[in-house]
Amino acid sequence: MEKILIIGAGPAGLAMAGRLRKNNIPFDIFEGQNRVAWSWSQHYDRLHLHTVNEKSSLPHKPFPKDFPTFVSRQQLLSYLEDYAKEFDINPELNHPIDSIHKTEKGLWEVKSGEKNYLYKHVIVATGVNRVPFEPRWDGMEDFNGTITHSRTYKNPDPYQGKKVLVVGMGNTGAEIALDLHKKGVEVWISVRGPVNIVPLELFGRPTQETAFKLSKLPNWLGDRISVIAQRLSIGKLDKFGIKTPKMPPSAQLRLTGKTPVIDLGTAKQIRKGNIKVVPDIDHFDLQTIIFKDGREIEIHDVILCTGYKSRLDEFIPGIDPMLDRYDNPSSPIGKGEFDNMYFLGFDNFKPGGILGAIHEDSKVILEDLISRF
Known part of the structure; x- marks a missing residue:
């Protein structure tokens, strides 16, 4: 079975990696920063989730029972680090993506620094908070x-x-x-x-x-x-x-x-x-x-406090048809030219918050991948 590439080792990338590991599907995961959940490590000290813990955990691993209803930033960071260890998720750190193109053979050519990689399936999990x-x-x-x-x-x-x-x-x-x-x-x-x-x-x-x-x-x-x-x-x-x-x-x-x-x-x-x-x-x-x-x-x-942009156009040329009016992917599953590309961690429209949407959409992506094998 060919490896799948996950781009990003925040909550979305980890959730997808956890589902793939649970189903014995091989993958690589690239992270542009020096640790998992880098963005969460940078947030302000007093931050807590505004979503309840029962609906904010990643697949196959509930939060510890002693966690409060609204999990703190530090508790979430510890949980995400433990998640990576439990599911043997070992991202290639300091590995930013410069560009992704589809080759004539239908594979995704992924450029990172001086290296080029080829994958049939790519899951983009860089999130809505990538660029201030x-x-x-x-x-x-x-x-x-x-x-x-x-x-x-x-x-x-x-x-x-x-x-x-x-x-x-x-x-x-x-x-x-x-x-x-x-x-x-x-x-x-x-x-x-x-x-x-x-x-x-x-x-x-x-x-x-x-x-x-x-x-x-x-x-x-x-x-x-x-x-x-x-x-x-x-x-x-x-x-x-x-x-x-x-x-x-x-x-x-x-x-x-x-x-x-x-x-x-x-x-x-x-x-x-x-x-x-x-x-x-x-x-x-x-x-x-x-x-x-x-x-x-x-x-x-x-x-x-003016928010962030996902700016997928910076490394995925021609992505505009896949984006909604807020320049985020309109679906977790790529269509047309972006068949075999997936997008996780971009759905802000659900009452479960971004973590709840990650839980749901990672399952949708997994099911679509399995149907193609």
């Missing part, structure tokens, strides 16, 4: 403060005594702003448009469980219930600078793949005025930032 997205504004080059992406943020210690602007109120931005405030840092958060916010738990139960139940209802009914639950738990934040979108939280996930902000206490601190909301940036000055509403505020450090 860093928007640009006028005056950034002349700004005297620091501007960094959230990928480099670890904890509030370097920001003591500083005035910090967090740009973007997705889940990362909301949590980093809260983290900074709790350690006494003066913090603002720049919010460009309406934001759907939901609680981590609703009536004592994880919100994710509610989302699963709502997903089984007719869309109109599930959406209506999600709006009511949002109003009861979060309320309106308009007077504090955050508008609620017309699209219900459940519809946002289903239609756009963008997870609503799961509130860990940020909304409360915004109401108290401890985390101050400002609109989108207009431009930077030497020591201040000017916002779209005309406000000018002295800021020492800027943390861009």
